Amino acid sequence: MNQICRAIIVAAGRGQRMGGDIPKQFLKLEGKPIIVHTLFKFDCIERITDIIVVIADEYMEYMEGHVLDRYRFKKPVKLVSGAASRQQSVFNGIKALPQDTDIVIIHDGVRPFVERRFIEESIDRANIYGGAVVGVPVKDTIKKVDSTGTIETTLQRDVLWAVQTPQTFKFDIILKAHRQAIEDEFVGTDDSMLVERIGFGVNMIMGSYANIKITTKEDLILAKAMLGRMRG
Numbered sequence: 001m002n003q004i005c006r007a008i009i010v011a012a013g014r015g016q017r018m019g020g021d022i023p024k025q026f027l028k029l030e031g032k033p034i035i036v037h038t039l040f041k042f043d044c045i046e047r048i049t050d051i052i053v054v055i056a057d058e059y060m061e062y063m064e065g066h067v068l069d070r071y072r073f074k075k076p077v078k079l080v081s082g083a084a085s086r087q088q089s090v091f092n093g094i095k096a097l098p099q100d101t102d103i104v105i106i107h108d109g110v111r112p113f114v115e116r117r118f119i120e121e122s123i124d125r126a127n128i129y130g131g132a133v134v135g136v137p138v139k140d141t142i143k144k145v146d147s148t149g150t151i152e153t154t155l156q157r158d159v160l161w162a163v164q165t166p167q168t169f170k171f172d173i174i175l176k177a178h179r180q181a182i183e184d185e186f187v188g189t190d191d192s193m194l195v196e197r198i199g200f201g202v203n204m205i206m207g208s209y210a211n212i213k214i215t216t217k218e219d220l221i222l223a224k225a226m227l228g229r230m231r232g
Helices: 032-041 057-068 086-095 117-128 171-184 191-197 217-231
Strands: 005-011 048-055 077-081 103-108 129-139 143-144 151-154 161-170 203-206
Touching: 005 086, 032 048, 032 057, 032 103, 032 117, 048 057, 048 086, 057 077, 077 086, 086 103, 086 171, 086 191, 103 117, 103 171, 117 129, 117 161, 117 203, 129 191, 151 171, 161 171, 161 191, 171 191
Parallel strands: 005 048, 005 103, 048 077, 129 203
Antiparallel strands: 103 161, 129 161, 143 151
């Protein structure tokens, strides 16, 4: 039997940090909305059967008209309502998955530079470990500070990683993790944190520093420069 892998693209943010009239996922890179670049990365992977995009209700119509109706995607793309927080939005996406799902790939809609090999490897590692995330070792020295801004300690840099997406899990594990978080009224900073707290190991995949999340105007400038270098 073929394994069923489905992707959840989280794009429910309203982009306050970016400013402007539309959320950041709809801003243009080389003439296409950022989320289109992201969707194409998942649309070309044969192992993924279909894609869920979690979007704020007020931008459902915009997503339909400016993305789904204008660009040709090979895979079915379903829109699901977002929520007040990213964690709730992801859970909305998980709840919309058919029960025959084996593997869930969760990715930020504004990370358009994810490489195919990281998506593929995250699926392979999730099959082995139950969960896998893409990340990179931190470059800067990281310090822990107290509420007054005073440094308490300097953390050991060689064991610290900056986590990115995709974050990929067996369906039953990520579903259980989110349900437990709701029951405990726990809010995590990413999906792997929810899985870790219920006792499952999550494997780290060495990713790329180019896999940026576009959240500020400076990020958008960098993204345009990166695309220009790739095309050149």
